[in-house]
Amino acid sequence: MSEALVRPLKALSTRTYLWTAAAVLLLALPFYLDRFWLQAGLFAMAAALGAIGINLLTGATGQLSMGHAFFLAVGAYGYCVFAADGDDGLTGLGLPTWLAAVLAVLVAGVAGGLFSPISGRLSGAYLGIATLALVFIGQHVMFNAHDLTGGANGRDVPPLNLFGLTFDDRELLVAAVPFGSAEKLWYAGLLALLGGALFARGVLRGRPGRAMNAIRDHRIAAGVIGVPVARYRAAVFVLSSMYAGLAGVLLALVFQRTVPDYFGITLSLEYLAMIVIGGLGSVSGAVAGAVFVSLLPQLLTRYSDALPLVSAPGTGGIAPGEASRYLYGAAVVLVVLFLPGGLVRVTARRRTRTLTEER
Amino acid sequence: MSTFAEILLNGVSLGSVYALIALGFVVIFRATEVVNFAHASLLLAGGYFTASLHDDLGFWPALLVGIAGAALVGAAVEFFVMRRYRGSDHSVLAIVTIGVDILLTTELTRRIGTDVLALGDPWGDAVLKLGPISLAHTRIAAFVAAALLITAFLLVFRYTSWGVAMRAAAESAETAALMGVRLGRVSLGAWAVAGGLAAVAALFLTVFPTPGLERATSLAALKAFPAAILGGLDSTTGALVGGLLVGVTESLATGYQSDLTFLGRGLGDLAPYLVMVAILLIRPAGLFGTKELARV
Numbered sequence: 001m002s003e004a005l006v007r008p009l010k011a012l013s014t015r016t017y018l019w020t021a022a023a024v025l026l027l028a029l030p031f032y033l034d035r036f037w038l039q040a041g042l043f044a045m046a047a048a049l050g051a052i053g054i055n056l057l058t059g060a061t062g063q064l065s066m067g068h069a070f071f072l073a074v075g076a077y078g079y080c081v082f083a084a085d086g087d088d089g090l091t092g093l094g095l096p097t098w099l100a101a102v103l104a105v106l107v108a109g110v111a112g113g114l115f116s117p118i119s120g121r122l123s124g125a126y127l128g129i130a131t132l133a134l135v136f137i138g139q140h141v142m143f144n145a146h147d148l149t150g151g152a153n154g155r156d157v158p159p160l161n162l163f164g165l166t167f168d169d170r171e172l173l174v175a176a177v178p179f180g181s182a183e184k185l186w187y188a189g190l191l192a193l194l195g196g197a198l199f200a201r202g203v204l205r206g207r208p209g210r211a212m213n214a215i216r217d218h219r220i221a222a223g224v225i226g227v228p229v230a231r232y233r234a235a236v237f238v239l240s241s242m243y244a245g246l247a248g249v250l251l252a253l254v255f256q257r258t259v260p261d262y263f264g265i266t267l268s269l270e271y272l273a274m275i276v277i278g279g280l281g282s283v284s285g286a287v288a289g290a291v292f293v294s295l296l297p298q299l300l301t302r303y304s305d306a307l308p309l310v311s312a313p314g315t316g317g318i319a320p321g322e323a324s325r326y327l328y329g330a331a332v333v334l335v336v337l338f339l340p341g342g343l344v345r346v347t348a349r350r351r352t353r354t355l356t357e358e359r
Numbered sequence: 360m361s362t363f364a365e366i367l368l369n370g371v372s373l374g375s376v377y378a379l380i381a382l383g384f385v386v387i388f389r390a391t392e393v394v395n396f397a398h399a400s401l402l403l404a405g406g407y408f409t410a411s412l413h414d415d416l417g418f419w420p421a422l423l424v425g426i427a428g429a430a431l432v433g434a435a436v437e438f439f440v441m442r443r444y445r446g447s448d449h450s451v452l453a454i455v456t457i458g459v460d461i462l463l464t465t466e467l468t469r470r471i472g473t474d475v476l477a478l479g480d481p482w483g484d485a486v487l488k489l490g491p492i493s494l495a496h497t498r499i500a501a502f503v504a505a506a507l508l509i510t511a512f513l514l515v516f517r518y519t520s521w522g523v524a525m526r527a528a529a530e531s532a533e534t535a536a537l538m539g540v541r542l543g544r545v546s547l548g549a550w551a552v553a554g555g556l557a558a559v560a561a562l563f564l565t566v567f568p569t570p571g572l573e574r575a576t577s578l579a580a581l582k583a584f585p586a587a588i589l590g591g592l593d594s595t596t597g598a599l600v601g602g603l604l605v606g607v608t609e610s611l612a613t614g615y616q617s618d619l620t621f622l623g624r625g626l627g628d629l630a631p632y633l634v635m636v637a638i639l640l641i642r643p644a645g646l647f648g649t650k651e652l653a654r655v
Contacts, residue, residue, distance in 0.1 A: 062450060118636065121643040124450040125394035129588045130639055132581065133632035144623025265581070269457055276454050318469070325465040332458030336451055337443050 026190060030183040038182035039254060040298040045189040046250040047294040051274040051286035052200045053243020058272065059280035060204060061236045062216030064124055066268045067115075067131030070138035071108045071241040073263035075248025076157075077142070077149050078104030080258060083158040090155055091147045097161045101249045108245025109238050116234035123219065123233075135265050142260035154259035157252045160188065167253065181256070189250055193287075196243060200283045203239070212236060213281070273328045277335050279342025288343045292331075297324040361491035366614035367607065372498040374606020375505035379560040380583030381590070381598035382509060383553030388592050389529040390549035394453040397436060398557060399580035400463035405429030405558025406478065406565055406572045407467055413479030421479065426558040432463070433554025437547050468574045475571040484567045501563035508559060509599065512552070516595070521548060529593070578628075582609070585635035591648020600646060605631040 030038060050072060057063050082100030084092030095103070112119070118130050142149045149155060159181065160167040167184045203209055214222035215229055223229045252258050270293055278289025300320035318326075335342055380402060387395045409425030416424065436459055444452055482496040516522040527535040528545045536542050557580075564579050565572045586605040590597025612619065613627030638646065 064450060064453065118639050118643070122639065125453040126588060126592065128394065128396070128453065129584045130635065132584060133636050136629055136632045140623060140625065140629045143625065265578075269461055272454060272457055273461065276458070280451075322465055322469050325461055329458050329461030329465060332461065333440055333455055336455045336458070337440070340446065340451075 027187075030186045035180065035182050036298075036302070038186055040295055042182065042185055042189050042250070042254045043298070044291045044294045045193045046247045046254065047271070047274065048193055048287045048290035049196045049250065050244050050247030050271055051278070051290040052196055052283055053240040053247070054271050055275040055278075055281060055283070055286040056200060056203065056212070056243070057236050057240035059275050059282070059285070060209060060216065061212040061233065062124060063119070063233055063237065064128030064272075065131045065237070065240065066128045066265070066272070067134030067138075068240075068244050068271045069263045069265065069267040070131075070134035071112060071244035072248035072251065072267065073138050073142060073258075073260070074108040074111050074241075075104050075245030076252035076258045076263075077155075077248075078107040078245065079249045079252055080155050080157055081148055084155070085158070088150075088156065090150050097158060100158075101160065101246075104249050105242050105245040108248065109242040112238040112241030113234070116237060119237035120230035120234035132265070135263075135268055138263060139260060142263065149258075149260065152260060154257055157256050157258060159256075160185070160253055162188070182254075185250075185253055188253075192246060192250060196246065197283050197287065200243075200286075204281075204283065208232075216281075270328075273332050275342075277328065277331045277342060279344040282344055285342050285344040292343070293324075293328050296327060297321050300324050362614065365492050365494070366610050368492070368494055369498055369614075370607035370610030371603060372502040372505075372606070373610055374586075374603035375502050375509070376560050376563045376602075377583050377586045377606050378599045378602025379505045379508060379556050379563075380580060381587040381602045382512065382595060383556040384583060384587045385590075385592060385595055385598040386525075386549045387546075387553050388587075389595075390525050391441070391452075391546045392449045392532075393441065393456065394449075394592070395456050395550075395553070396453060397456040397460035397463060398553065398583065399577040400460045400467065401429050401433050401436075401554045402557035402561045402564070402580040403467045403572075403577045404432045404463060405554065406561030406576060407470065407476075409558070409562060410476035410478050410565075410572045413477075418479045418481055422558075422562060425561070426555045429554035429558035429561075430551040431554070433550035433552075433557075434547050437550035441546070441550075442543065464577055468577075471572065471574055473574075475573045476565075477571045478562055478565055480562065480566045482566065495567055497563070497566040497568075501566075504559060504563065508556065512556075513595065521545075525549065582628075582631045585631045589635045589638045589645055591645030593649055594645070594647040597645055597647035604634060608634050 029041070033041070050068060054065060054068050057065050079097075079100050081091055082093050082095045082103050083097045084090065085094040086092035093100075115131075115134065119127060122130055143152055165184070167181055167188065204212075211222065211227045211232055214225070214227055215232055219229055255262075274289035274293045275286050276289070277292055278287065279285025297320055300323050304320050339345065380398065383401075384395060384398050387393060387398075405425045405428060407425075408428040409421050412424055413421035415421075436456075440455060440459060441452060444455065480497065482500055485496040486493050487496060487499065516525065524535070524540045525545050525548070527538065527540055528542055532542060535545075560580070560583075561572070561576070565576060569579075582605055583602070586601040587598055588601070589604065590599070590601030608630045609627045612630035616624070616626060619626055642648075
């Protein structure tokens with residue numbers, strides 16, 4: 001009896017405290033940070049969701065995808081089409097916004113499923129090139145299907161409305177702090193990220209995760225022990241595109257306007273950079289990489305005056321966006337060469353070391 | 360009919376340029392089993408060297424410097440990055456090339472900026488008239504140069520000891536190494552050759568009727584990826600056929616754009632990818648690629 005009491009207390013050690021502290025911090029941030037940092041944080045959350053999805057595919061199953069930008073676009077535009085009321089002359093179904101968000105994610109999944117004849121049969125880098133097609137098809141549709149996407153100018157994103165609370169810029173005072181869209185969306189984003197991370201962790205730790213890793217490590221052996229390889233590859237592709245769709249919805253809500261230029265090949269490469277830098281095949285790696293890659297340009301923009309070599313865009317020096325691309329490009333190369341496993345592996349290694357020392 | 364012939368000839372010429380890029384891509388893949396996503400940036404590098412030097416050196420020396428420079432960049436990537444990787448997972452190396460691509464493309468597009476750089480080629484916008492058909496000199500030059508280079512390359516690949524070493528390394532790296540083939544040198548050579556071919560392709564992707572070297576040139580270079588993969592990544596024949604197929608489809612889609620307006624503008628840029636998807640649906644290993652067979 002006493003043992004049973006002692007054990008949960010022991011489990012409440014450093015890790016639990018750290019998590020609680022992190023949770024409190026994240027919940028309290030909107031009360032203190034200004035809009036710039038909240039938006040940066042929201043971008044990071046959206047990126048983390050997308051990165052978790054692509055890490056399930058590329059990290060855990062070994063299938064390279066360069067078409068992630070397409071599914072982000074499907075999520076973002078899908079939400080607009082379902083939620084808009086058609087006042088601006090573009091197609092809008094005027095559905096409740098929560099339903100629109102769910103449907104947008106499902107549509108992204110269906111789009112991934114339509115690609116399954118290819119995603120199930122091709123492996124690794126071959127799939128990477130094949131999925132390049134998706135980005136270009138997506139760009140073509142975004143620029144040309146004017147009724148759905150608003151063409152090159154993009155379209156406005158209707159604000160989310162959940163349980164009577166509208167996530168727009170009408171200010172709402174909470175504890176004497178004015179809550180605009182960024183503050184309100186912060187909590188929606190946190191919730192989505194938490195749900196997405198837990199689900200992905202469940203997938204990775206359970207039977208499907210083992211099967212995915214088996215496919216990555218040895219496709220034939222996986223097939224021999226009874227893993228339906230093609231079906232798994234296709235299914236992971238669908239799941240990964242649904243994560244991208246959700247990230248797209250969140251991004252659209254933060255941007256408040258979707259434009260086709262954003263969803264280009266660079267975006268796909270950015271997501272690949274995230275998972276490589278953070279750590280392939282794990283949820284925490286995806287989140288760490290996403291935070292790194294998406295906060296880097298924001299940090300450089302904010303502090304460009306104080307940094308050597310970096311200057312504001314158009315003044316001749318290296319613009320913050322370019323500087324951050326140099327940094328994460330170099331980070332991708334260096335991490336793969338010298339830090340296999342990514343950023344999270346560094347802390348994980350330390351943890352295993354302390355564990356073995358404790359024993 | 361004459362428009363059709365014109366479009367077809369232009370397509371073949373464009374296709375031969377794509378074949379040149381795809382060939383370099385396939386050479387790297389065969390020699391090292393690495394899918395090189397940095398290929399478009401090698402091309403951009405070659406084009407940039409030529410564009411920035413042709414005023415001082417004249418066109419031909421500048422082109423030579425461009426070719427040598429791109430070859431050097433390719434070799435440097437191999438030597439300083441690819442060779443340092445100690446693991447055995449080639450798809451991870453493919454991701455490294457993505458990192459390299461981000462670095463090189465960022466640097467080059469920053470240097471190019473919003474400019475459109477001329478490469479100073481001697482053909483200008485001269486047009487050859489053959490009865491009802493008119494063809495730009497640049498297109499003829501592109502086809503001739505690509506055909507010569509590809510033939511030369513295939514001969515070297517077949518008959519020189521370097522070519523034999525490369526084919527042996529592609530067949531079985533371990534056996535080749537045991538027979539005395541120096542794998543490092545083979546892979547260094549492959550990257551250099553690919554860079555050189557890409558630099559030549561850069562010239563012909565940016566001459567008339569295209570305005571010149573600009574940021575978007577790397578997007579045009581990306582079309583060699585579908586060319587390489589629809590032919591089969593490990594087949595040189597595949598690269599040639601794939602390149603021609605992509606070039607002709609793009610040319611047809613652009614040429615008959617006015618009849619295809621219901622599909623939207625800019626279809627020519629999309630066509631190569633649609634062809635690739637269609638072919639991969641039927642033949643997942645590409646037209647000439649070896650089907651992945653495994654013995655357990």
